Amino acid sequence: MNIFHRTVVAAAAILASLSIPDLSAAASSPPVKALNVVLVHGAYADGSSWSKVIPLLQKAGLHVTSVQNPLTSFSDDVAATKRALDLQDGPTVLVGHSYAGMVISETGIDPKVTALVYVAARAPDAGEDYPALTGRFAAPPASKGLVHSGGFAQLSEEAFVHDFAGDLSHKDAMALYAVQGRISDKLFATKTTQAAWKTKPSWYAVSKNDRTTNPDLERFLAKRMDATTVELNSSHVSLISHPREIANLILAAAGYPVKH
Incomplete structure (x- = not known):
């Protein structure tokens, strides 16, 4: 046996001793057929932001619940989502938009949750300093439009219409602005304690024209979690401007045929 052969054999023995799991079977396994979908809205929004996606999922036969985060x-938001999950009977897909990616990363360890769907969403690791992570990417324009008052913050009308909901008609953007959820000043400083995407199959929708979250940050997060990923020519609110594409992503995660 020459030295090259001995080196290869030794390396193979070391790799075998590490007991590295075979992920090929898991990667090719079809999604678990879900009965339910729980939708979690992000900051500067409320549960009505899913109003165009909900009918598409219901038409496919899924039971749908939209959480109302107090922000x-x-x-408090984790507790609201946990209450919604407690009401589900059977396999459930958990979906988060924007900031709600933190919420579903924390609550997605629930055994009912069979898949996670992130829509232009945050996806921190457990204990990660997420603001420090975002600092590695160029700040999006919407961040300059935050207005603080009384311990809470919201987006200015201009930032909301042009940077948050930039691909909606002015009429639709203003209607969404009217139900904007004001967020606690401390909301984004909290660290998660769980990263459910490490143990649950995940899907991710990147918004290519996002001016609220840097699209390159979204791509980084999707790649890090090894998510099934789609990219949409959308603003931050693809769930409103591209409801069919978002519904299709959720249907895929739920093990249902994709609608066209």
């Missing part, structure tokens, strides 16, 4: 604290 008063991360723990």
Whole structure:
């Protein structure tokens, strides 16, 4: 046996001793057929932001629940989502838009949750300093439009219409602005304690024209979690401007035929 052969054999023995799991079977496994979908809205929004996606999912036969986050604290939003999950009977797909990616990363460890869907969403690792992570990417324009008052913040009308909901008609953007959820000043500073995307199959929708979250940050997060990823020519609110594409992503995660 020459030295090259001995080196290869030794390397193979070391790799075998590491007990690295075979992920090929898991990667090719079809999604678990879900019965339910729980939708979690992000900051500067409320549960009505899913109003165009919900009928598409219901038409496919899924039971749909849209959480109303108080946005008063991360723990309050986690509690609201947990209450919604407690009401589900059977396999459930958990979906988060924007900031709600933190919420579904924290709550997605629930055994009912079979898949996670992130829509232009945050996806921190457990204990990660997410603001520090975002600092590695160029700040999006919407961040300059935050207005703070009384311990809460919201987007100015200009930032909301042009940077948050830039591909909606002015009429639709203003209607969404009217129900904007004001967020606690401390909401984004909280660290998650769980990263459900490490143990649950995940899907991600990147908004290519996003001016609220840097699209390159979204791509980084999607790649890090090894998510099934689509890219949409959308603003931050693809769930409103591209509801069919978002519904299709959720249907795929739920193990349902994709609608066209």
